[in-house]
Amino acid sequence: MKALDELTFDNRFARLGDGFSTHVLPEPLDEPRLVVASTAAMALLDLDPAVAETPVFAELFGGHKLWAEAEPRAMVYSGHQFGGYTPQLGDGRGLLLGEVYNQAGEHWDLHLKGAGMTPYSRMGDGRAVLRSSIREFLASEALHALGIPSSRALCVIGSSTPVWREKQERGAMVLRLAPSHIRFGHFEYFYYTKQPEQQAELAEHVLNLHFPECREQPEPYLAMFREVVERNAEMIAKWQAYGFCHGVMNTDNMSILGITFDFGPFAFLDDFDAHFICNHSDHEGRYSFSNQVPIGQWNLSALAQALTPFISVDALKEALGLYLPLYQAHYLDLMRRRLGLTTAEDDDQQLVERLLKLMQNSGVDYTLFFRRLGDESAALAVTRLRDDFVDLAGFDAWAELYKARVARDGDDSETQRRERMHAVNPLYILRNYLAQNAIAAAESGDYSEVRRLHEVLTKPFEEQAGMEQYAQRPPDWGKHLEISCSS
Numbered sequence: 500m501k502a503l504d505e506l507t508f509d510n511r512f513a514r515l516g517d518g519f520s521t522h523v524l525p526e527p528l529d530e531p532r533l534v535v536a537s538t539a540a541m542a543l544l545d546l547d548p549a550v551a552e553t554p555v556f557a558e559l560f561g562g563h564k565l566w567a568e569a570e571p572r573a574m575v576y577s578g579h580q581f582g583g584y585t586p587q588l589g590d591g592r593g594l595l596l597g598e599v600y601n602q603a604g605e606h607w608d609l610h611l612k613g614a615g616m617t618p619y620s621r622m623g624d625g626r627a628v629l630r631s632s633i634r635e636f637l638a639s640e641a642l643h644a645l646g647i648p649s650s651r652a653l654c655v656i657g658s659s660t661p662v663w664r665e666k667q668e669r670g671a672m673v674l675r676l677a678p679s680h681i682r683f684g685h686f687e688y689f690y691y692t693k694q695p696e697q698q699a700e701l702a703e704h705v706l707n708l709h710f711p712e713c714r715e716q717p718e719p720y721l722a723m724f725r726e727v728v729e730r731n732a733e734m735i736a737k738w739q740a741y742g743f744c745h746g747v748m749n750t751d752n753m754s755i756l757g758i759t760f761d762f763g764p765f766a767f768l769d770d771f772d773a774h775f776i777c778n779h780s781d782h783e784g785r786y787s788f789s790n791q792v793p794i795g796q797w798n799l800s801a802l803a804q805a806l807t808p809f810i811s812v813d814a815l816k817e818a819l820g821l822y823l824p825l826y827q828a829h830y831l832d833l834m835r836r837r838l839g840l841t842t843a844e845d846d847d848q849q850l851v852e853r854l855l856k857l858m859q860n861s862g863v864d865y866t867l868f869f870r871r872l873g874d875e876s877a878a879l880a881v882t883r884l885r886d887d888f889v890d891l892a893g894f895d896a897w898a899e900l901y902k903a904r905v906a907r908d909g910d911d912s913e914t915q916r917r918e919r920m921h922a923v924n925p926l927y928i929l930r931n932y933l934a935q936n937a938i939a940a941a942e943s944g945d946y947s948e949v950r951r952l953h954e955v956l957t958k959p960f961e962e963q964a965g966m967e968q969y970a971q972r973p974p975d976w977g978k979h980l981e982i983s984c985s986s
Contacts, residue, residue: 500547503555508568509606510597512679515704518697519685520572524565525594526615526625528658528670531561534633534941535949536654537640539957540676543651545601551654560674561656562614569597569609573617577691578684578751579801581785586691588684588751589619592627595680606708608680609653613672626662629655630938632671633949635762637937639675641929641956642759647737648730650760651676655949657941669942677760679709683802684751690805702809705755720809725818728799730757732822735795736829739788740837741925742768742865746778746982748786748794750801764982767928769973771858771865777982796822837869838901839877839920840908850904853897861888864972866928873920876913877905925959926970932977933969 513520536551550556558564565571573590580588594617596609612635613627632655639652653674660670681701689698706713706723716722734757738745745752746764754760766777773789781787786794799822803815827848834851835843858865868887872880881898888894911919933952940948955969963969 501545503550506599508597509600510570513570513572520574521618523571523573523594523617525562525611527562528660530659531557531656533557534655534657534946535953537652540651540653543607543676544599557656560654561672571596573619576682576684576751577688578749580749590617591620591623592625607676610675610680611672612675626670628662628664628668629657629671629942632673633938633941634934635673637929637934637953638762638765644957644959645741648734648758650758679756681705681755682751683753686805721814724806728818728822729825731795732825733829735791736826738791739830740833744777744788746786750798753798766931768865769978770862773859836923839873839916842908857888857890857893863887869924870926873917873924877902922960926962927955927959929956930973931980932973935980
């Protein structure tokens with residue numbers, strides 16, 4: 500394991516030059532202190548977990564110190580925000596400190612969010628507050644534990660620095676890790692500003708470093724775009740299967756690698772509601788839960804437009820046509836597994852849709868329903884779950900179809916069924932009220948709840964002794980929390 504001063508930097512994005520980013524130093528936080536750290540994320544950098552408790556750790560990720568080899572850069576990009584194009588965005592409160600490669604040869608961006616003003620801050624102060632930093636940290640690590648592609652979070656550093664949002668809060672920084680922080684909006688920026696040389700350089704950079712296998716194809720850029728389509732189809736299928744709502748699917752928040760990042764007003768479903776809107780600023784419901792699938796396609800179309808200098812329109816349209824079938828295949832495969840099924844039948848899609856419609860009208864807890872469905876035999880499970888539904892006749896009809904489907908699927912034991920279903924149906928998810936409880940304690944100086952919740956969420960499928968309170972339905976107040984872009 501390495502100490503902090505033993506990290507090896509290779510700042511490949513910074514070498515693209517000033518046309519792609521601007522050199523900016525972090526603005527230090529006052530009295531930086533560790534709020535929480537992820538030992539799993541630290542392991543990606545080969546870091547000894549013990550270094551998180553040292554003063555230099557908080558100083559480095561609180562903006563006070565910097566490695567000599569680091570080259571902090573604020574990236575420039577643009578993007579479609581709520582459907583409208585914004586010509587220039589960029590890292591308004593974040594900095595790419597540099598790229599570190601580990602002993603396995605993997606490169607990881609060190610991206611510090613809340614690091615102060617940059618040329619792209621527009622009207623913002625460049626800061627992040629403690630609550631938003633905690634939420635992003637918890638979400639990054641929770642999604643990863645669920646098997647959903649995501650950026651990672653190494654730590655949150657708190658401070659005494661005052662920051663004004665709706666009220667005065669305390670500033671914080673979160674250190675994010677990803678193989679790349681390049682977004683759809685990077686390509687849009689150079690396309691719409693008519694900088695073909697820089698756009699070609701960006702495309703080569705992404706192709707060579709992140710999609711090298713596409714070099715072997717007759718049309719490398721087309722192969723890369725197909726891979727982006729496939730990754731996004733799979734990622735969004737996992738969002739939908741696990742009830743995750745991103746909240747702000749602008750093209751500047753979409754990773755070219757098909758991973759979840761730029762967490763703001765996200766939420767996991769409590770009661771199943773296909774029309775749920777987690778961002779109270781999203782007045783039209785553009786990014787509602789059910790809209791995430793078509794918005795994913797819309798965003799890929801926006802990226803495709805920016806790639807027309809490299810790929811024919813017909814080829815781009817053909818590649819875009821892969822999105823919905825791939826999404827459906829990934830989604831249905833995961834939902835079959837969530838239902839405990841190991842084989843495929845033609846009516847499985849209808850079986851899933853009928854269940855979700857019944858859930859929609861009954862206020863059924865999405866996560867706990869699937870977990871309890873795997874606690875015992877299908878016949879006993881549906882009997883116990885029946886009272887959660889308003890339409891009892893409708894549920895009884897579905898239950899008969901489900902029991903018959905399970906009987907056709909195989910004759911494994913009740914123990915095998917439970918183990919298989921519990922391996923894909925989490926007991927613990929990052930509910931908004933759990934995050935809020937942890938945030939409230941942290942804002943009063945008690946970080947124990949953030950750390951405890953983080954630890955629980957790293958093992959979402961395993962029943963953990965003494966942690967029953969994290970597997971409960973939320974109280975009524977917990978279902979009505981307003982989450983905004985500053986959250």
